[in-house]
Amino acid sequence: MADQPTVSKSMELYRKAGERIPGWVQLISRRAERFANGVSPLYIESSKGSRFIDVDGNAFIDWTRALGAIILGYADPVVDAAVKAQIDKGSLHSMSSSLEIELADELIETIPSAEMVRYTKGGGEACAVAARIARGTTDRDIILFCGYHGWHDWYQSANYLVDPDSGEYPFAGIEPIGVPRALAGTAIPFTYGDLDMLGRLFTEHQDQIAGVMMEPARSDRPEPGYLEGVKELCKRNGSLLIFDEVSCGWRESIGGMQKVLDVTPDMTVLAKGISNGYPMGAIVGSREAMEAARLMFISSSYWTDNVGLAAALTTIRELKARDSEKRLKEMGEQAARAIDGAVQSAGLTGTCTGFSTTPNLNLDLPDPDLQPKVFTLFIQEMAKRGIHGYMGFGPTLAHTDEDILITAEAAEASLRVIKQGLDNENIDELLVCDTRQEPFRRLVH
Ligand SMILES: Cc1ncc(COP(=O)(O)O)c(C=O)c1O
Numbered sequence: 001m002a003d004q005p006t007v008s009k010s011m012e013l014y015r016k017a018g019e020r021i022p023g024w025v026q027l028i029s030r031r032a033e034r035f036a037n038g039v040s041p042l043y044i045e046s047s048k049g050s051r052f053i054d055v056d057g058n059a060f061i062d063w064t065r066a067l068g069a070i071i072l073g074y075a076d077p078v079v080d081a082a083v084k085a086q087i088d089k090g091s092l093h094s095m096s097s098s099l100e101i102e103l104a105d106e107l108i109e110t111i112p113s114a115e116m117v118r119y120t121k122g123g124g125e126a127c128a129v130a131a132r133i134a135r136g137t138t139d140r141d142i143i144l145f146c147g148y149h150g151w152h153d154w155y156q157s158a159n160y161l162v163d164p165d166s167g168e169y170p171f172a173g174i175e176p177i178g179v180p181r182a183l184a185g186t187a188i189p190f191t192y193g194d195l196d197m198l199g200r201l202f203t204e205h206q207d208q209i210a211g212v213m214m215e216p217a218r219s220d221r222p223e224p225g226y227l228e229g230v231k232e233l234c235k236r237n238g239s240l241l242i243f244d245e246v247s248c249g250w251r252e253s254i255g256g257m258q259k260v261l262d263v264t265p266d267m268t269v270l271a272k273g274i275s276n277g278y279p280m281g282a283i284v285g286s287r288e289a290m291e292a293a294r295l296m297f298i299s300s301s302y303w304t305d306n307v308g309l310a311a312a313l314t315t316i317r318e319l320k321a322r323d324s325e326k327r328l329k330e331m332g333e334q335a336a337r338a339i340d341g342a343v344q345s346a347g348l349t350g351t352c353t354g355f356s357t358t359p360n361l362n363l364d365l366p367d368p369d370l371q372p373k374v375f376t377l378f379i380q381e382m383a384k385r386g387i388h389g390y391m392g393f394g395p396t397l398a399h400t401d402e403d404i405l406i407t408a409e410a411a412e413a414s415l416r417v418i419k420q421g422l423d424n425e426n427i428d429e430l431l432v433c434d435t436r437q438e439p440f441r442r443l444v445h
Helices: 008-020 077-089 099-110 123-138 153-161 195-204 226-236 257-261 287-295 306-321 324-345 368-384 401-423
Strands: 044-048 051-054 059-062 116-120 142-145 187-189 209-214 240-244 267-270 281-285 350-353 360-363
Touching: 059 401, 077 306, 099 116, 099 281, 099 306, 116 123, 116 287, 123 142, 123 153, 123 209, 123 240, 123 267, 123 281, 123 287, 142 153, 142 195, 153 187, 195 209, 195 226, 209 226, 226 240, 281 287, 306 324, 324 350, 324 360, 324 401, 360 401, 368 401
Parallel strands: 142 187, 142 209, 209 240, 240 267
Antiparallel strands: 044 051, 051 059, 116 281, 267 281, 350 360
């Protein structure tokens, strides 16, 4: 078995963070308990291309892509040059810069359904703006949603609709503390794919539904006709359809998942991959859906920041120039084939599923309850071999054939450890860390 990398500096920083920063980190997905705690790196010194060096000096190939925010690769030279040039011209002026209009034109040209544009600095924030616009435009209160849309009150209030003892909160131990109870019932979850359920909610709350917010697809294509059905329900009821493309946008298609699935919403929320690691979010939509936003209080000082605008403009143009759609698919398919091969060589069964740009390994296990432990063991063994990630292998444009080769070799060795643990029924003994916490529930229902 490979030697355990030393992450002692990471662990010490995390201990200090615990004393100073409630919740340790700024994004729940970066918490130690989400990885192999004690083996996985927690603090990074520098990242470049597809790799990073942690504070202990260990080098890793990274498949988490900064939780989806990186698409071209870390510290992309072209985006960074545009950002540095913009810093020299000033990151924030007293008045707006023409970059706002230039980026608006680029987004309108790129995203089907985009006629008007607003900006933010992050994804959850952009979702909150979209919810505000939907409510303001329709003069209605209720948002129906499925999936994850950030930390804001409008969305987290849905947790009050859940029985506290059901274990159905988005993340174990993080309840909607601090979210006004008065908002309960103003955002209601539905199950992705269940058109009847959505129809029932529209009937129950007739003339009160401002909009439906959802990811058009996350890991797989929807059933034929499903999104068209959602759109038809919205249209019939005078509600706005909002696609949250914060995570799924850009990778399958530069125009967003809506282009791949050929269903256009009234509004679309974008962030993360839009700007390759610089803070930026956008809400785009039809004139009809968005024009009334000029009457609403939607305003923040740093939404004018030029660094994010320059980063987004350059990222979108670079995606187009580098033929990203074709390249990300090819690399994703290559990664999936290599990982599938590793599964076979290790004597296990399982396969990568999902969109070709974001393949995800699913192992067939003798008992599904073993999944959290096996998942943790995989992260642990991969970390020992210099690979940082979960069980997903979605590439950035900076990932190389060599990265895939090294990752597949590490996966084969890690999966052999899992096979041994399954055969000997001693997975617990092979784990040198606590079982990672279950991912927070993207579907409240
Ligand atoms: C679909 C979706 N919406 C919204 C968000 C929130 O974005 P941010 O973390 O930038 O606030 C995320 C983040 O994971 C997301 O995946």
